[in-house]
Amino acid sequence: MKTLASTLALAAALITAPACAQPAPESSRSSSAPAIARVKMVPPKNAPKLIVVISVDQFSADLLDKNRAYFTDGFARLLKGAVFPSGFQSHAATETCPGHSTILTGNRPTRTGIIANNWVDQAAPRTDKSVYCAEDESVPGSSSSKYTVSDKHLKVPTLGERMKAAEPRTRVVSVAGKDRAAVMMGGHKVDELWWWDGKAFVSYAGRAEPAVVTRANAATTALIARATPALEVPAWCTVRDKAIPIGGDKTVGTGHFERAAGDMRSFRASPAFDASIVALAAGLIQDMKLGTGPVTDIISVGASATDYVGHTYGTDGAEMCIQLANLDATLGAFFDVLDRTGVDYEVVLTADHGGNDLPEREVLQGMPEAQRADVALAPAVMGKSIGEKLGITIPLLFGDIPNGDVWLSTALTPEQRKAVMAETIARYKAMPQVAEVLTRDQIAATRIARTPVEKWSYAEKARASYDPTRSGDLLVFLKPRVTPIPNAAGGYVATHGSPYNYDRRVPILFWRKGMTGFEQPRGVETVDIAPTLAATIGLPVPGVDGKCLDLGAGKGAPCR
Structure with a gap:
């Protein structure tokens, strides 16, 4: 498939760079980190050496249902494992921060404390009373749009934190296209945590930048500086390649990700963004030699481009179709790199929430109830x-x-x-409405x-x-299909955040070499992911909302 000529070139530049072992840096720990009950971890003989958790932002179960027959690479591999097509972000607040807070804590937002991307605190010590979920609002001069990234609002530990508490040699890594995704999946105590800030991959102030992050930033900067020709439209996407007018002279539905040199905004809403995120994750795995130490390591990867594509173009046009085709190939390249390490790794892929298409296209598809607020x-x-x-x-x-x-x-x-x-x-x-x-x-x-x-x-x-x-x-x-964007002519055209299943239902896919594949259609929750992964490494996780999912015979989770 030729859709990834430029994006895979970037990934290859990073993941084939000379790898060298690096000592784990000092773990970051927030003063507000929650206490973790000390438990004894008893890993089974077949425990994986590396846990890889992938969140595809705004990857609804509807998107999987519509496109799964066409996947041939990374998604196709995952679909041969344990497939839960009806996973749920069960809460009403179907936004990025709450959703990511459930994936590796095993707890719903009522316990994580992450009720939304932003909330109002009229007692906040600043003029701006809107508080961002991953900030420290007490920093002088800050606002909800100009903030210092922090984990202070997350009230519970992540799986990585629990692993490190039980076995300090565990290495915890988190990489994402959004700070809130990296923080909510990584937690309060991590060895490496990096996110894209609009110009580069960054971390908390004062943290040393590993060589692989420097390489990633140099390669990504060079990619953005080059103009990108239109990507190929896969044959199965051509039926969706139709212009939809949304006000004035603006249309969506026929974008092919042609990008002018230096256009960072368009880069973020394109397949190249996910390729850069995944490539950095692969580079960190190589450079840190994750999964080769005496205990199990964990890395979380927040692939954010699907969300930006969904907001910018909607979920049912050529843009989303091309995005998912490219992401399929990017994940395939990532898994190939992991295979070459020889590490026994376990993967789970899910999403922080789903998404609804733009109402103008939904009306044309026979949904007269679709409208703007x-x-x-x-x-x-x-x-x-x-x-x-x-x-x-x-x-x-x-x-x-x-x-x-x-x-x-x-x-x-x-x-x-x-x-x-x-x-x-x-x-x-x-x-x-x-x-x-x-x-x-x-x-x-x-x-x-x-x-x-x-x-x-x-x-x-x-x-x-x-x-x-x-x-x-x-x-x-x-009401269902009412989009809380009154006018889409100048900005985002579609969104999420409702209590309806198109925003709540997401896939949960587990894969490990040797696993016996199956599909279980009943509704499960994203809070079930952490206890299920914990079972594979013999780690008790008392007091969480989720339950361990039975992954069947072979190398599944030994739920008890």
């Missing part, structure tokens, strides 16, 4: 109108156009708060669901991502 749904707009009616001049409501949290001003008197709450609930419930409005008291009173994850109510989904110290005063859910 009314700007009147925005809390600032709603709050201003309510304030005019009640004679209150301060800002009343905070948050974004909701598929989730709305906060009431803490400056209100008890009487004002009661009046504003009643008026807000009544107005949102009267909006034709709103499906449900829940108060924090209703959510807090809801028991954690024990029924099949596919059948959870709005309140049960909301409860799974509710944190009493961070969640909003109200949760407002839009």
